[in-house]
Amino acid sequence: MDTADIDKIRAWEKIRGRPDTQSPVADVNDLVRLSAADMDDVNALIRDRMQSDVAIIPALADHLIAAGGKRLRPLLCVAAARLCDTSNTHHHNLSAAVEFIHTATLLHDDVVDSSNLRRGKVAAHLIWGAPSSVLVGDFLFSRAFELMVETGSLEALGILSKASAVIAEGEVWQLTKAFDINLSIDTYIEIISAKTAALFAAASESGAVSAKATPEQREALRRYGLYLGLAFQIQDDALDYTGSAADLGKNAGDDFAEGKATLPLLLAVQRSKDTHGDFWHRAVSLRQQADGDLHTAQQIMKDTDALVDSIAMARDYAAQAKACLSVFKSSAWKTALENLADYSVTRQK
């Protein structure tokens, strides 16, 4: 981390004060309620298009899809289209496509990371094998494009195919930067922009496009999605050190075990180089982890305010996301999207 990064963190603290990690958790109940009819159609499409005569495909896909998850990306696509007063239902196809792209990346990520747990269930590759997970991911990805083609929108296809390439780039990039405790915060932000925020941005922008939004609305929703995605991922990275497996539906500490250079780790390393440099070098750079190392890492993150500052940064992005909505007049949908931004950084799972 360079000096500019530290200055940035300090600047946030000055402007916004220390984040209150005990603040009430926002929820997405309004968004879920508003989107209920749309999401019924989206979920029906998801169920319909994951079918195949090859029985293992719907079985494996259903394992992950039925486990639920928050469906944040399709919700975001629906909300963007509705905020722009859509008069068609193309956003149903696009929302299902976005969920398929996301599911495909989860299936491939779990193979890549050798994860054991996903959405509170045993990871699919441990039941059906890594080969099936890879290929069913490819199947869902292809079906996503079929869904998009049906909308007839080359613009939406362009947005989502570009995002898919950027996601893959981000994931390879992250892979090559694992165990790099000297990664700059700026590079970390670029990586999560690619691997996570790009799909949030594309979900939001493609929803706007399907509603024939103005260029200004479209750009506002693209940026809203991007900042929301950044906030969401940073919160995720913080929760990986603070959450419980029961809450998360995946193992806490996975990022540490895999040597992922996430914000809490990078801040903690930077602020404790003199006192704990040998610990970080051994446990992360050299990948020689022992029992109790995760606990030590968590303690240093608390002592150095690495966690609280990570959450501050997430909240800053959430605030930027909300600010993007200023081009829209007040509405229930606008409020729901503002709440979604708050939710992304106060959720505990």
Place this chain on the structure above:
Amino acid sequence: MDTADIDKIRAWEKIRGRPDTQSPVADVNDLVRLSAADMDDVNALIRDRMQSDVAIIPALADHLIAAGGKRLRPLLCVAAARLCDTSNTHHHNLSAAVEFIHTATLLHDDVVDSSNLRRGKVAAHLIWGAPSSVLVGDFLFSRAFELMVETGSLEALGILSKASAVIAEGEVWQLTKAFDINLSIDTYIEIISAKTAALFAAASESGAVSAKATPEQREALRRYGLYLGLAFQIQDDALDYTGSAADLGKNAGDDFAEGKATLPLLLAVQRSKDTHGDFWHRAVSLRQQADGDLHTAQQIMKDTDALVDSIAMARDYAAQAKACLSVFKSSAWKTALENLADYSVTRQK
């Protein structure tokens, strides 16, 4: 295999006589020469669009793409467009897209099959790791769709996204049928139609679509591609038992080691159940292979005419492919596509 399958094989033999496996090898020199200017542009597009700031992506992609392969699928797309007198160059983008889809499936297949050798080089996943191979496959797949979007042809996008889903289905299907020595020939044909011939058909049909071909021409080229793909895959499956690693650029006998239920194996098992039933049961169904088993399998295939009949079936499909071209008037492109069909079933690698 049921009686109908045996009857089918016997019928071919009666109509066409025994295939002469020593017949001269057809070549694709004319097709390559005719397509040279188009393929220069296609190859430039391929090089351009596999670039990324994440250095490992072009390095890994280039490892496979620079190794060459025959570029049959893009050649097919180019030839289909030219046969239909195209007046634009959309087939360049579609050809590059088809090659990216093919490369992505190769990268994923090698991870799925744990193959060691591909196109005469060490498989990418053994150099860069399976995770990178999976993710770079995803990247190329996404870039394929970006290339298609640029053509503005929703029809071509529909054809190729459908084909991609069918390919993944076919590969999962094949995976679930490995070690099944009782697979019917009809099911084997359905599986290779999906995993291989669907992309040949889509390459050919999308080339026609890009040229604004008539519905009759489009359907003729779709069927030409389908039959060509079937012929190509059956020849591949035969070569896996007869070819040398030096010729193939991959290990001969891989299919046997992986228990793939391909045509030579299925015919040999069916015809030697009484004499070698225990051998097939142990070596394939129970996956207990010993040194010399591949040689034994190859000997039974020769003794039972399983190999020669597989090649006969491949040649039957090649003939059907050529017959589809009857709707086109004579031209250098038509002759080149006829030769391509002959090449697909006389090549030794």
